Amino acid sequence: MKRRQILTAAGLGLGAAALAGCKGDNQNQGLNQAAAECESNQQQTYKWKMVTSWPKNFPGLGTTAQRFADTVNELSGGRLSVQVFAAGELVPALEVFDAVSNGTAELGHSAAYYWKGKSPAAPFFTAVPFGMNAQEMNAWLYEGGGLELWQQAYADMGVVPLPCGNTGVQMAGWFNKEIHAVDDLKGLKIRMPGFGGEVLARAGATTVNLPGSEIFTALETGVIDATDWVSPYNDLAFGLYQAAKYYYYPGWQEPCAVLELSINQAALEALPADLQAIVRQTARSTNQAMLDEYTRRNAEALQTLVTEHRVQLRQLPEAVLDRLRELSADVLEDTANTDQLTRQVWDSMEAFREKVSAYHAISEQAMYGLRH
Amino acid sequence: MKRRQILTAAGLGLGAAALAGCKGDNQNQGLNQAAAECESNQQQTYKWKMVTSWPKNFPGLGTTAQRFADTVNELSGGRLSVQVFAAGELVPALEVFDAVSNGTAELGHSAAYYWKGKSPAAPFFTAVPFGMNAQEMNAWLYEGGGLELWQQAYADMGVVPLPCGNTGVQMAGWFNKEIHAVDDLKGLKIRMPGFGGEVLARAGATTVNLPGSEIFTALETGVIDATDWVSPYNDLAFGLYQAAKYYYYPGWQEPCAVLELSINQAALEALPADLQAIVRQTARSTNQAMLDEYTRRNAEALQTLVTEHRVQLRQLPEAVLDRLRELSADVLEDTANTDQLTRQVWDSMEAFREKVSAYHAISEQAMYGLRH
Numbered sequence: 001m002k003r004r005q006i007l008t009a010a011g012l013g014l015g016a017a018a019l020a021g022c023k024g025d026n027q028n029q030g031l032n033q034a035a036a037e038c039e040s041n042q043q044q045t046y047k048w049k050m051v052t053s054w055p056k057n058f059p060g061l062g063t064t065a066q067r068f069a070d071t072v073n074e075l076s077g078g079r080l081s082v083q084v085f086a087a088g089e090l091v092p093a094l095e096v097f098d099a100v101s102n103g104t105a106e107l108g109h110s111a112a113y114y115w116k117g118k119s120p121a122a123p124f125f126t127a128v129p130f131g132m133n134a135q136e137m138n139a140w141l142y143e144g145g146g147l148e149l150w151q152q153a154y155a156d157m158g159v160v161p162l163p164c165g166n167t168g169v170q171m172a173g174w175f176n177k178e179i180h181a182v183d184d185l186k187g188l189k190i191r192m193p194g195f196g197g198e199v200l201a202r203a204g205a206t207t208v209n210l211p212g213s214e215i216f217t218a219l220e221t222g223v224i225d226a227t228d229w230v231s232p233y234n235d236l237a238f239g240l241y242q243a244a245k246y247y248y249y250p251g252w253q254e255p256c257a258v259l260e261l262s263i264n265q266a267a268l269e270a271l272p273a274d275l276q277a278i279v280r281q282t283a284r285s286t287n288q289a290m291l292d293e294y295t296r297r298n299a300e301a302l303q304t305l306v307t308e309h310r311v312q313l314r315q316l317p318e319a320v321l322d323r324l325r326e327l328s329a330d331v332l333e334d335t336a337n338t339d340q341l342t343r344q345v346w347d348s349m350e351a352f353r354e355k356v357s358a359y360h361a362i363s364e365q366a367m368y369g370l371r372h
Numbered sequence: 373m374k375r376r377q378i379l380t381a382a383g384l385g386l387g388a389a390a391l392a393g394c395k396g397d398n399q400n401q402g403l404n405q406a407a408a409e410c411e412s413n414q415q416q417t418y419k420w421k422m423v424t425s426w427p428k429n430f431p432g433l434g435t436t437a438q439r440f441a442d443t444v445n446e447l448s449g450g451r452l453s454v455q456v457f458a459a460g461e462l463v464p465a466l467e468v469f470d471a472v473s474n475g476t477a478e479l480g481h482s483a484a485y486y487w488k489g490k491s492p493a494a495p496f497f498t499a500v501p502f503g504m505n506a507q508e509m510n511a512w513l514y515e516g517g518g519l520e521l522w523q524q525a526y527a528d529m530g531v532v533p534l535p536c537g538n539t540g541v542q543m544a545g546w547f548n549k550e551i552h553a554v555d556d557l558k559g560l561k562i563r564m565p566g567f568g569g570e571v572l573a574r575a576g577a578t579t580v581n582l583p584g585s586e587i588f589t590a591l592e593t594g595v596i597d598a599t600d601w602v603s604p605y606n607d608l609a610f611g612l613y614q615a616a617k618y619y620y621y622p623g624w625q626e627p628c629a630v631l632e633l634s635i636n637q638a639a640l641e642a643l644p645a646d647l648q649a650i651v652r653q654t655a656r657s658t659n660q661a662m663l664d665e666y667t668r669r670n671a672e673a674l675q676t677l678v679t680e681h682r683v684q685l686r687q688l689p690e691a692v693l694d695r696l697r698e699l700s701a702d703v704l705e706d707t708a709n710t711d712q713l714t715r716q717v718w719d720s721m722e723a724f725r726e727k728v729s730a731y732h733a734i735s736e737q738a739m740y741g742l743r744h
Contacts, residue, residue, distance in 0.1 A: 075447060075653055077646035133739060135507060135540070138660065139667035168507070169735035232731065250738035274449035281447055284657035288510065295511035298735070299727040313734065321742060355671040357743055359604065362685065363541035363670070366622035367505060368737035370693060371729055 046080045046271065050107035053093040056086035059237055064165045064259065064290045065109040068282055075278045082107060100262045101157045108262035109164060113194050119153040120338040121345045127254040128349065129195050129328035134166040134256040134291050136356050144352040149345050158265045162283040165259030165290035168298065170251030172316055173228035174219065174244035179316060182323045191215055191227040196253025199327045219243040228253065232301035233294055241305055246314045252324055418452045422479035425465040428458035431609055436537045436631065436662045437481040440654055447650045454479060472634045473529045480634035481536060485566050491525040492710040493717045499626040500721065501567050501700035506538040506628040506663050508728050516724040521717050530637045534655040537631030537662035540670065542623030544688055545600035546591065546616035551688060554695045563587055563599040568625030571699045591615040600625065604673035605666055613677055618686045624696055
């Protein structure tokens with residue numbers, strides 16, 4: 001590629017004002033050509049807004065949004081800067097999708113399962129009970145047709161989604177009652193949103209939807225018997241060990257949780273090609289970075305919870321998990337029947353999960369089994 | 373950020389030659405300033421070479437190197453173009469490190485375990501028997517101090533490494549003899565390089581080091597009784613099922629394999645900040661992309677091997693794996709004693725693995741255990 005000499009207005013001894021309107025100059029034919037040239041968005045800078053569903057710099061979630069923004073700024077040499085807004089600063093947490101759709105913000109960082117009202121398929125792109133883990137979800141999205149289906153779900157609303165962060169496998173939650181058998185779920189008052197909540201409701205539990213900020217008090221005062229949140233990393237920060245006796249595993253309801261970067265489609269397509277690529281690749285590297293962070297932080301937080309705070313770990317009994325698995329299949333199958341796209345999504349996920357499970361049984365799973 | 377108007381030489385009506393030497397012009401003070409400005413490497417383009425240890429476009433390995441190159445070209449808008457060379461095109465497969473170290477190429481794509489002679493710690497950065505899987509290795513590298521140690525290992529040789537691809541858990545290999553007990557390893561003629569080979573040698577096997585191209589014939593003619601290679605994806609392509617009866621799992625010797633991007637340090641530091649960031653972030657997104665590809669392709673290739681080619685899967689007996697685990701600990705401990713840095717690396721890896729294993733036992737591993 002030939003070396004092109006690029007000259008700045010300042011370098012030419014011209015004040016920025018002289019070209020502010022990209023005006024020509026009768027005496028200098030070159031400047032006229034330059035004026036036309038400078039309209040080109042070749043070096044145009046873009047200032048974007050990112051709205052999020054997270055409190056300011058919330059560990060893992062808010063910090064991942066900020067990491068994305070910082071990386072895009074760095075890779076673009078400042079040509080694309082992203083300003084991150086915490087939940088409530090520009091729009092409330094649950095209005096992120098609308099803000100991106102209508103262009104109030106060019107970007108959103110949130111979770112697809114909040115947009116069930118926009119697309120019945122949306123929750124499948126965050127977490128599915130007894131579903132795929134992070135490695136498998138990423139492969140389904142990027143190699144198994146999942147991302148195309150996700151983008152199809154939002155296309156009519158002018159929003160382009162990309163995976164942009166993952167928590168890894170979560171925990172089943174904090175309980176003040178022990179669960180010995182399926183009957184112990186009947187009448188259990190538990191905060192659990194999404195598909196997991198629907199499954200427990202079918203098992204006879206009373207499910208409650210509470211925002212994060214209200215969970216601790218509800219648990220402490222007995223308004224609820226149990227709650228899920230995320231996993232050791234975020235759970236430790238919430239101090240939930242002070243309000244509940246038992247910490248149950250495994251996180252059957254969220255074998256991973258995919259975070260969603262939503263992009264205003266028109267804004268994305270108006271970017272020059274290299275900046276569009278920067279947005280996409282930054283989503284991909286950030287997706288990896290968050291899982292790295294959770295893998296480390298969950299491990300450290302679990303140590304703290306167990307050794308410093310004497311948290312009692314409990315495993316859900318096999319019979320209970322078997323029942324939850326049956327009910328999950330029902331809930332997911334019923335939801336899949338909502339419309340054609342949701343059916344496609346669920347069928348695609350299940351086919352991919354079955355395929356990768358066969359190899360993982362003799363590889364990933366088998367290696368875990370070798371540990372003492 | 374203010375909008376800067378950038379003018380090209382062409383836009384000013386000046387021929388490229390006029391500025392080829394970045395010369396000034398006595399009549400135009402502005403041009404003099406511009407001449408000085410144009411020396412700036414702000415829009416300089418860079419043409420880099422990447423040497424690799426892989427055949428041209430080899431599935432997964434060669435294609436990942438090409439993916440990295442294409443992505444960097446895209447993100448940089450062509451300012452940093454990377455030309456990929458297959459093994460032998462510029463330098464042989466095992467001279468990639470030297471080529472990058474001495475500047476023959478700015479980049480290399482290979483595996484650290486080839487550079488044991490350069491740094492005894494190097495093999496730890498590719499694969500460790502009974503070690504961490506891809507998710508855990510990535511977390512150790514980016515969050516657990518691993519990457520800093522890796523970079524320390526190469527610092528004196530002017531090379532900067534980054535993880536740039538991962539295979540996931542592999543298979544134990546193709547065998548023409550069944551392994552029922554530890555004694556069956558004695559006298560077994562097996563092709564297996566690296567730490568795995570050292571472990572088998574201590575178990576009484578006769579280990580052989582053969583390049584990929586010679587494996588099939590050696591297996592078919594009985595020169596060797598068994599061989600490892602990678603996993604279903606790459607193994608299917610080699611047609612090894614035609615030369616061996618049994619396909620053993622799990623891949624105790626490589627619970628993952630990290631591919632290495634090596635960068636000439638001087639060349640990296642000569643890049644403007646945004647291009648340096650592009651190189652680093654592209655390594656990270658490519659690292660994810662290769663694991664996505666292997667997760668999908670291994671699953672599909674296993675299906676083909678089992679259903680179309682009637683491959684017989686065999687599981688290594690627990691007693692054999694117990695013995696291999698003991699011997700692995702010995703080999704790794706002995707290697708760690710080579711020098712201070714290697715000791716630091718091994719201690720860091722083991723401490724991290726122990727930490728993440730505790731959480732993964734009740735999360736990732738527990739979720740796999742729920743599958744039928």
